Amino acid sequence: MSTTGRGLHGRVLDTLGPEITAGEYPPGSVLRTDELAQRFDVSRSVMREVVRVLESMHLVESRRRVGVTVLPACEWNVYDPQVIRWRLAGADRPRQLRSLTVLRSAVEPVAAGLAARNATAEQCAELTECALGMVAHSRGHQLEGYLFHDMAFHRVILTASGNEMFARLGDVVAEVLAGRTHHDVMFEDPDPAAVTLHVQVAEAVRERDAARAEELTRQITVGALQELDILAP
Amino acid sequence: MSTTGRGLHGRVLDTLGPEITAGEYPPGSVLRTDELAQRFDVSRSVMREVVRVLESMHLVESRRRVGVTVLPACEWNVYDPQVIRWRLAGADRPRQLRSLTVLRSAVEPVAAGLAARNATAEQCAELTECALGMVAHSRGHQLEGYLFHDMAFHRVILTASGNEMFARLGDVVAEVLAGRTHHDVMFEDPDPAAVTLHVQVAEAVRERDAARAEELTRQITVGALQELDILAP
DNA sequence: GTGACATATAAGTCTGACTTTTTGTTCCCG
DNA sequence: CGGGAACAAAAAGTCAGACTTATATGTCAC
16 A cells, blocks of 8 residues: 555655654654664665655754754644655544645635636546446445545546646545545445535536535535534534 | 755755756656766765655656656645745746645635634734734835735744644745745735735634634635636636 | 567665764863 | 863765666567
């Protein structure tokens, strides 16, 4: 499942990265390259490459004569897909899931509005197909099938918006949806109201009704917020 | 101004990174580590570290027996601050500025709404201070002073939202604002309506009026979109 | 044409020596 | 006793060279 893992370098990264993002080393902790190399039984060259990557993610800072300093969480590149994966796999998964869901609630309605303006005929077709797939798998505990179409639906919306920044959130949204289905308790079938909303969004986009697409998507994301008890009192 | 630059490694990165994000190597182009090391007159160790970082940004992919392949732009980690800086400094700066402004238009209103709920007393004070600073520098070509307070204002809003994903967009928004002031032609003083809106947002946040803060901020971002001729017909 | 095999290639890894920067200490002088 | 300059140590940074490994590609037999 991990993108990395390729090569010795990736394996070390996949161990050390999650440790840092999990907060195992308090901010300001100093690691020494040599010690790390010993610990993972790799050469300093490999270890240096790992540190450089962690540095580019702003997880650590390497300074001469000092060592590799762990940076506070507020410095991290929290949009790095790798970092997101590590954090979703770690202890503060719930917190991360909330942050991302709030981000979704901001981005997806606007993206849907843009999609209504910019979507190609093919994308409109994909969208309706996904929505129908969701309907088809919405009853009888076909959670995996439902999830599959749900992820595809939101990915198409984000891509069809025509904005590259939105498009790149497709993976993130997919991972949030997957997290909801797999980890959090998901006894029942999905909310019928949500399913209907997706169908209606597909409709609105097809009919180029930007305002309606935006409003309907906003309702979807409000539902997602409510699921996590993020209310608007 | 550049975060990197520290060390030989950073200098090479600051040359090669912009070249790639500027599209100088078409997607699929193959670079060889040895040749790059020769070109920049550095050892392979250093060059390997650079490649690893570029790889972690999904700008390139390194495969045995093939070389370092440049990836298509749709794969890039466009949220990486480094990548954003490189692209803003390069040829497709206008395109990047548009993407980011659309992102702002989605995120900032929601962030303002959250800020109205979560801002501390201190943050409310900072906010009014920034707004007043904008007013004070809004006439007589005091563009730099205006920009300073504008950047601070939006950074406080994003931080006060309490959402880490929003908070990390502070730098990006600041760079967009700076770009608008410095590069794009900015003959006249800022729009008085925009200045008023900022003051009102500060008010709304102080009064915990989330809906109003959100709506007012939406008006600010609509103004930013219009400046770039991104309309809603 | 298809499959197995050989080969060349470029990345990946390791090692050891050397350089450079920075920090903390020491020591001298005011 | 205090402050500043010289010094020493520590850790990252850099380099060069040898070796390993995966893999794309070409070759040959069937």
